[in-house]
Amino acid sequence: MSSHIKTFFSTVTSNHERHHSTFVAILLKHSELISALISGLLILVVFLSKEHLPTFLFYTLMISAFVVGGFHKAKEGIQETVSDKKLNVELLMIFAAIGACIIGYWLEGAILIFIFSLSGALETYTENKSKKELKSLMNLQPETALLVTQQGTQLVEIAALNVGDHIFVKAGEKVPVDGTIIHGSTAIDESYLTGESIPVTKGKDDAVFASTINLNGSITVVVDKLPTETLFQKIVHLVQEAQQSKSPSQAFIEKFESSYVKIVFLIVGMMMVLPPFLFGWSWQDTFYRAMILLVVASPCALVASVMPATLSAISNSAKNGILAKGGVHLENLASIQAIVFDKTGTLTNGTPxxxxxxxxxxxxxxxxxxxxxxxxxxxxxxxxxxxxxxxxxxxxxxxxxxxxxxxxxxxxxxxxxxxxxxxxxxxxxxxxxxxxxxxxxxxxxxxxxxxxxxxxxxxxxxxxxxDTIREDSRNAIHELKALGIEPIMLTGDNENTARAIANQLGIDHYKANCLPTDKVNEINKLKQKYKNIAMTGDGMNDAPALATANVGIAMGTGSEVAIETADVILIKNELSKIIRTIHLSKKMNRIIKQNIIFSIAVILTLILANFVQMLDLPLGVIGHEGSTILVILNGLRLLSKAETPV
The missing domain is CATH 3.40.1110.10 (Calcium-transporting ATPase, cytoplasmic domain N)
Structure with missing residues (x-):
C-alpha cells in the first residue's frame, strides 16, 4: 500500500511541477505585456482616486507604475544605445517622463511610459509569431528515413543520408529527401509544393521531393540532394529571409526616430544653458522652460496617431472575416499596384x-x-x-x-x-x-x-x-481592375489549365508550371515593375511567395504554414474581402496622415509658445495630452459602422 501512496504523491508532485513550470514559462513569454497592463492599472487607480490618496501612497503607486511599465523599454533603450552607439526614442520617452516628474506632473509621465511599454509588448508579440511560423514549417519535414542496406532496411535520421543512398518509402508516408524513383510506381501528393490538389503519377526515373506524400504505392528512391539542400529547405530559407528583411517604411521610421531624438535632446540641452546669456532668463525659468520643452516635444501624440487607428482598423476587419496581423500590413495594402493569385484553392475551390x-x-x-x-x-x-x-x-x-x-x-x-x-x-x-x-x-x-x-x-x-472557379473570383478580379490593380496568376498547374482558368476570370497575365522558387522569382521581378505587390495563396508551396510579397494574403482554409506566414488572412475565404480590406486600408491611411499632421502641428506650436514664454506648464500639458486624446478619438472612428468601407 505504501508503494501505491508513494507513486500517487510522486505523480501529483510531478504534475504540480510541470504545471508550475508551464505557468512560469507563460508569464516569462508575456512578461512585457503583463508589465504594461499592470502599469496601466496603477495609473487608472491613481487617476480615479488621486484627490483622496495619501501623499505617500500616491508616490508609491506612481513610482511602481514607472518601474513596472518602463523597465523593459528602459533596458532595451540602454542596450541599443550601447550596442548601436545611437540615441533612440526609448531614451527620449524615459527622460520626458522623468522631466514631467521633476516639474510635478507624475501622472503625465506615467502615461508616456504606459503608451510606449504597450507598443513594445506588441512588437515582441510579432517577433514571437515570426519564430512560430518557421517552427511550424520545419515540423512538416520527416525526421527519419528507411535506408536500404544489404541486410534489408534500417531506420536512420535524415541528417545521416548521403547522395546516392537508396531509401524505401511506404504508402502513406512522406518522402524524406529529394530523389529519383528507381523502383515502383505511385501517386504523389505534391500539394505542399505545387498547390495542386490532384496527385501526380510517378514511376521509374521520375523525381520526387522532400515532404510530399506517397499516397498508395511503395517506392525505392535514390537520394539526389543532401537533406540540407532539398527544395523544402529552400522554402524554409526563403521564408526566413523574407521575414528578416525590413520594409522601406520601417527603415524610414527607424532613421526618423534617431534624428528626432538627437534634435530634441540637442534643443533641450541648449535651452538649459543659453537663455540666461542670450535673453536674460533666470536659471529657474530656464530649467522650467527646458522641462516643459522635454514634455511637449515627446512624441506621445505621434505614437497615438498610428496605434488607435490601426487597432480600430484591425478590429473592424476582424468583424468582417479579415484577420490582419499588424497595422503595417493594412497600411501597405492601400498602395499595392498588383496582386498575385495562386490558382488552386484561391481562385478555384481546390477540389475536382x-x-x-x-x-x-x-x-x-x-x-x-x-x-x-x-x-x-x-x-x-x-x-x-x-x-x-x-x-x-x-x-x-x-x-x-x-x-x-x-x-x-x-x-x-x-x-x-x-x-x-x-x-x-x-x-x-x-x-x-x-x-x-x-x-x-x-x-x-x-x-x-x-x-x-x-x-x-x-x-x-x-x-x-x-477544379471549379470560386463564385466570387470573377467579381473580385473585375473590382480589382476597376481600382487600377493588376491581377496576376501564378500556378503549379500546366499551361493549358492555367490558360483556361485565366481566360474564364479575365486575367491577362499568368504563368504556369511554377514551383515555389519560381513564384518567388516572379514576385521579385514584378516588384521592379509595380513597386508594391500582394500575394494571395493557401498552400505550403505559397509560403515563400507570401513572405516575399509586400503583403501576403492567405485563405482561411489554407495550410497552417500559409496562414502563419501571411500578413492578412481571409477567414471566410471570400476574395471580395480583399477589396473591402483595400478600401479600409485607404481610409486608415487617411486618418493616420490627419493625425500625424495635426500632432506635429501641435508639437511645433507648443514648442514655439514655450520659447516665447507664452506657455505655462498646465497649458502645455493640456495641449500635449489634449492633442493625444484627439488623435486617439480620430483613430477610433474606424470602429464605427458608419466608417466601414463599402
Missing part, C-alpha cells in the same frame, strides 16, 4: 468535380456507372472520391458485389467480372493511343483531368474532372 462524361455507343450506362462506383470505392485517390460523389449525387446507384478489385499503383483499379476485365484509370492504364482517339473531338480536354473506363481492352467511357 466531374464536369463531363462520354460514353461509347451501344453501351449500358447504368452498368458502367455501377462498376465505376463500386471499383472506385477501393481507391483513395482524390479523383476516385470525386467520381464516387458524382455517382451518388446524379444517380441512384447501388454497390455491386466485387471481391477481387486490384489497385495498380499510380495507374488505377481493375477487376474480373463474368470473364470480362474492367479497368478504370488514366490513359496509360487503358492505352494512351486508344484514349486519345476516344476523346479527340472534345475541346479543352487538356485543361482537365480524365478517368477512362475500359472493358476487355476497349474504352467504353471517359469522365473529365476539373
Amino acid at each position: 468535380i466531374v464536369t463531363n462524361q462520354l460514353f461509347a455507343e451501344h453501351v449500358n450506362k447504368t452498368r458502367i456507372i455501377q462498376m465505376v462506383y463500386t471499383m472506385e470505392k477501393h481507391s483513395n485517390h482524390p479523383l476516385a472520391k470525386a467520381l464516387i460523389t458524382w455517382c451518388e449525387q446524379e444517380y441512384n446507384v447501388e454497390t455491386l458485389s466485387l471481391n477481387n478489385v486490384t489497385h495498380v499503383d499510380g495507374l488505377g483499379v481493375k477487376t474480373m467480372v463474368d470473364g470480362e476485365e474492367w479497368r478504370i484509370g488514366n490513359a496509360i492504364f487503358v492505352g494512351k493511343e486508344k484514349a486519345e482517339d476516344f476523346c479527340q473531338h472534345l475541346q479543352n480536354i487538356a485543361a482537365c483531368s480524365h478517368v477512362f473506363v475500359a472493358k476487355d481492352e476497349q474504352i467504353i467511357a471517359m469522365f473529365t474532372l476539373q
